Amino acid sequence: MEVLPISNETYNNEEEWDCPENPNEPALVEALSKRLEAELREAKNTHLMVGEVLLPNGLTRRIAQHIFRMADSEFYGLRGCTLYIDFEGEGVNRKLSSFRCDPTTPATFEVYLTLKQSTAAWNSFLPQFLKKITRSGAVMISPEYQLQLKKLYRSSLN
Numbered sequence: 624m625e626v627l628p629i630s631n632e633t634y635n636n637e638e639e640w641d642c643p644e645n646p647n648e649p650a651l652v653e654a655l656s657k658r659l660e661a662e663l664r665e666a667k668n669t670h671l672m673v674g675e676v677l678l679p680n681g682l683t684r685r686i687a688q689h690i691f692r693m694a695d696s697e698f699y700g701l702r703g704c705t706l707y708i709d710f711e712g713e714g715v716n717r718k719l720s721s722f723r724c725d726p727t728t729p730a731t732f733e734v735y736l737t738l739k740q741s742t743a744a745w746n747s748f749l750p751q752f753l754k755k756i757t758r759s760g761a762v763m764i765s766p767e768y769q770l771q772l773k774k775l776y777r778s779s780l781n
Contacts, residue, residue, distance in 0.1 A: 648691060651701055655687035655724065662708055666719035667762075671710065675761040686768060690734055693772050703731035712740025712762065731776055737769040 660683050667676045694701040702725035710717045719738075723730060741763040 652684065652687045652691050655690060655701070656683040658722070658724075659683040659686060659708070662720040662722065666708070666710075670717050670719050671762055673760065673762050677761055677763045679764065679766040682764065682766060682768070686736060686770070689770055690736075693734060693770065694732070697774075698731045698776070699725075699728050701725075702728040705730045705733045707733060707735045709735065709737045710740070711737055731774070733773045733775065735769075735771040735773070737771075739765040739767055739769075741765040 660678075663676055663678070663683075667673055690704065690706070691701055694704050697703055704724040705721065706724065707721045708719045710719050742765070743763075
């Protein structure tokens with residue numbers, strides 16, 4: 624067997640090997656980020672019972688980008704996603720919200736987003752009796768979050 628060298632002028636560097644990025648990615652990520660913000664605004668009054676939910680700068684955008692990358696390998700992409708938002712804080716776990724990214728597309732996977740309360744919050748240094756007074760004031764969300772993907776189908780290749 625003979626091995627012949629192949630010279631390919633088209634792909635001269637590694638950057639050209641990558642698949643082209645989705646041209647709609649910035650708009651989709653921005654829309655998902657805004658939706659996450661809206662769901663958290665709604666949840667602050669209904670589930671968290673606080674006046675303010677304080678988020679680190681760019682957190683919803685980072686989460687949206689992460690979810691978009693997870694959805695990239697799924698059958699319908701982001702359109703087939705059902706997102707569940709949970710909150711963990713001070714010994715309390717709460718389901719805040721859930722929504723389908725595209726209600727007209729069958730759900731092919733679920734993403735569970737768990738937001739955590741920041742332990743470095745300003746009110747963590749207050750005595751317990753003062754915490755009860757400030758509890759209805761604000762909740763600080765940690766920059767750390769957890770995402771879990773659950774597929775709702777089985778591949779026919781397995």
